[in-house]
Amino acid sequence: MATRVVEHNYSNIESMTLNMGPQHPSTHGVLRVILELDGETVTKCTPVLGYLHRAKEKHAEFKTYHQFIPYTDRMDYLSPMSNNTAFVMTVEKALEIEVTDRCRYLRTLLCELARMSAHLLAVGTGALELGAMTVFMWGFTQREKIYDIFEFISGARFTVSYMRAGGVAREDYPEWRRRVREFLDGYMNTQEEMEAMLNENEIFLQRMIGIGKITGQDALNFGLTGPSLRGSGIDWDIRRDTPYLAYEEADWEVAYETEGDCYARFLVRMREMRESWRICCQMLDKLEKHSHERMNIDNPKVIFPPKDNVKKSMEDLIHHFLLASEGFKVPSGEVYHSIEAPKGELGFHLIADGGPKAYRLGVRSPSFVNLGALEHMCVGELLADVVAIIASLDPVMGEVDR
């Protein structure tokens, strides 16, 4: 067999185009980035989205408000509790419903558990991509416990579909609260171990400090929200500045850093987990205190009756049937409600037309907008750092493409 010798002349090659994704393991799903490289330096970076597009906004126009709740689980699939909450709170705002105190405490507790779970994954996979596997495993051990907690209250580990307009699907119970307490008691150990492992790890710092810098003004202009914005020194947290649920009643602080690099965003996430833990402990105490109170609102036109009553009472059977088949009607009007989801500002823009289905439901997903700043952060960095920058923005593709 003849050997073919190919001669390359590298001197006139100015740049190289490199395709990264959509099946690249470090892109957190199906993000595709087209990079132009000069040597190892990125000169252009174009994210290509849409590989997980499932037309949820279109589906929302064909489903009743109750039927759409499971769809929200599958947006940011790492924190379905937050997505559920954001959606039902939008509907509640349009219906002018105030939920009970006990329900507010429970929702806050679950949202914060979801934040801890999402940040544990963000930090764990971020470190994994830079070569540190241990933290990933520790984080997943704790996430497993959080999923058990979700399973014990909602019946599902991952896609919980737990929140309802006007309340929640099932009430909490003493054994569940005991399990949450047990998890919270043991959690701080792991948090401290993770911090000891990463915060001053020389290899980790070398890969994170000064990488993917973005100034506060730029971050705000690019629409970054959540930990990505607070890493750049903008002290804005929806939980504190436009309070919802029971955040006003808890004692906690907004975590922010001023450097604006990958390490700052990582530190914000680490500190937010501590704050979330604090909020969780307080909410659990409040929940214990209010455990004898009513959970769901007293409005049979909106909230499903308890299943036991459906078997005994005619009215409840009728309400159950009507809610399941027809849904409740929302007065026509336009509302926007946003909450601080683990990734940033998660907002729902609902246009109701007086019927049981949304006329138009727009979703402002934080990951989608955050990715808009990717090019700004990547240009001028090395190819290997693109992975660290994507990890520090923490996009979830289910939410980007929806």
Next chain:
Amino acid sequence: MAVDLEKLEQLLTNKLREKFGDAIRDVSEYRGELSVDVDREVVLDVCRMLKDDPDFQFDHLSYVSCADWSAQGKTPRYTVYWDLYSVPRTHRVRVRAAVPEEDPTVSSVTSIWRSANFMEREAFDMFGVIFQGHPDLRRILMPDDWEGHPLRKDFPLGGVKSFYFKRATDPGAGEPPDLIPRIRRQESDI
């Protein structure tokens, strides 16, 4: 940090009316949220003023999207809306502009908030509204060769043709899949 809605409504009405006159159609309040309806010609200037004026300081653009009113038979067909938030003042406002079907164009606000880049691309992709002055107005979620705009009300839920069966040997090629009539029926139920 509660926001005084009435005061903000007064401020918005006075300051915007003073500068733009009748181009500001209406300032309204619903469920504790303020909406400003403006003519589409002045959107860019209104947005710039809302960002720069020290009384407003809307430095964060939360969301840009569009609604298609054709299912209700309203004209003009589209409404484009911008949800704004001010980080220092913690207040919100929504700017709305009607966009007719014959000439679905509106100015892009990417020169004010760069976050509008992706969201305007999405609105263009889903509704076909053209944002003039956008640096790179391409489809973002749908494939580049997709025909039609999926969130328009006349676009069926199941799609207009099978996108995945392209070769003649593929099952279902040449004929529309069964899925579509079923979903069309659902659509007419509304």
